[in-house]
Amino acid sequence: MGIAEFFQHLMNGLTLGGIYALIALGYTMVYGILKFINFAHGDVLMAGAFIGLFVFDWLRGSAPLGVWTIISFFLAMIVSMGLSALLGVFIERVAYRPLRQATRLAPLLSAIGVSFILSNGAAWAFGTRSRKFNYPFDNTPITIAQVVITPHQILILVVSLVMMIALRLFVNRTRMGKAMRATSLDQPTAMLMGINVDRVISLTFAIGSALAAVGGILIALDFKVYASMGTMTGLKAFVAAVVGGIGNISGAMFGGILLGLLETFGVAIFGIPTGLKDTIAFGVLILILLIRPEGLFGKVEKEKV
């Protein structure tokens, strides 16, 4: 493998990983606070992609590629983030909040129900055929020193980087972010300190869902939009969250990028057949659970009675 080829795969892996990281953040934030896997997260991503697609097509009309299509693309992304955030908050309010005091199994089962309702509801409302998300700009690849980069990949890298930095700043520098960290650390104590835990949880779902919507739109540009698109992507993003240490925000970012690189290089170097590409994430999950179940950046939690 030449150096150019290496950088080519690196670039492809990074873009794929950036998307995984965005989605993994939603899993890890919810897990950090509520200690449960939000199975419906992948389907919120699907909803976000659909909303983005519809708003973009509507705004753009039949305008030729140009400044307006780019503006309408970002407008569509913002609308989709907002609506997906509302959807996430709504799901939490209706399907998870009543179960906060219930057995551990109850919210998980409820989440699977929500996921099933969303994906099949979408299949019913929008049909089962997959739709193409039109490029908002000319996607002719650029060659820089033998490495082929599409403008789309640049878009993914820039958007995911901006989102991740914004999230970091929000969590580390703002009052609300501090409240979020406190709630994740110790819910009853946070409550006693005057933090409105319900609001923090709603906010967590809103942010996670908005990031999932961005991930959905970015993935849709390459892989089309269809009702069951969230299942496999969601699963992989969850693996990314576990690899980084679930509950850990930087871990999820790192895990996502690592998984993207592993998938790209797994096919390119180790010759794993493309049909079994999806199996890589699963193998990584089993491996990490065997070797380091707390994830690369996770802390070992001592159990207390």
Add this chain to the structure above:
Amino acid sequence: MWNFFLLILIYTGIYALMALGQNIITGYGGMLSLTQAGFFAIGSYATAILATRYGWSFWATLPAAALFSAFFGLLIGLPTLRLKGDYLAIATLGFGEIVRNVLNNWDSLTNGPMGIQKIPMITIFGFVVNPYKKYAFLVVLSIAVLVAYLLFQRLARSRMGRALAAVREDEIAAQSMGINITKYKVYAFILGASVAGVAGSFQAAFTLSVSPGTYTFMVSVMVLCMVVLGGMGNFKASILGAFIIQLISYLPQLTGLTAVIPPQFKQILFGLILVIMMIWRPQGLLGREQITYRKKGGKR
């Protein structure tokens, strides 16, 4: 019409086997497994391949199917069940997808998306159980469900059943009482997997052909719904749940409204059942079975 009802009863039987397995995993052990479809598929393909390629009789493939499923159950269960938390749910979710992926792609063994046809019918001492006639098949299947039910019912009252219940209620307390929690969780998971393999065997012998399209994630969710709807931790309820869910899923055909009711109707309904049951009736229709232990010779 009557014929159609028999069909529903047969599918109730096949799914009841899976639901019994899901109940020991989820209802007793409190573990969330999302891959009864995966073990179902492994059981079906074990029977299909052994019968068509190596000429095994159905009765020889049945334990083989159970063993294969149990083996794969051990493979996923061992790494994930050692840990606290819900890794099993994700690992099993992935496993189900991978089973289908492999069935679709391993052409030399599974014949890919085309599947395997011409699976021989069940024979009992020369008597052919023709699935097209349904009655005989229903009798054989009912016996299998009954045997599985009685076995699981006994199991729930055994040391293992009590250990599982303790693990479900409080892992730390169970551990300090000297219960090896991983061991019992893995046992329960393997048992649940193998009975799903048996269900797969019957499925193959009933439809006489197998193809990957049958074993989707929806099957796993349906089975989960059966257990939740009937009542977790109650084997009778699992069978009742299997019947109700099968009735619902054939409702469009039963009422002749296939043109009006969208094909996603039942899936959306299953999703709603899960959410609504969790919020308003987490114990299910029949509730958990209370087991009373009687002292020898003493009063209750």
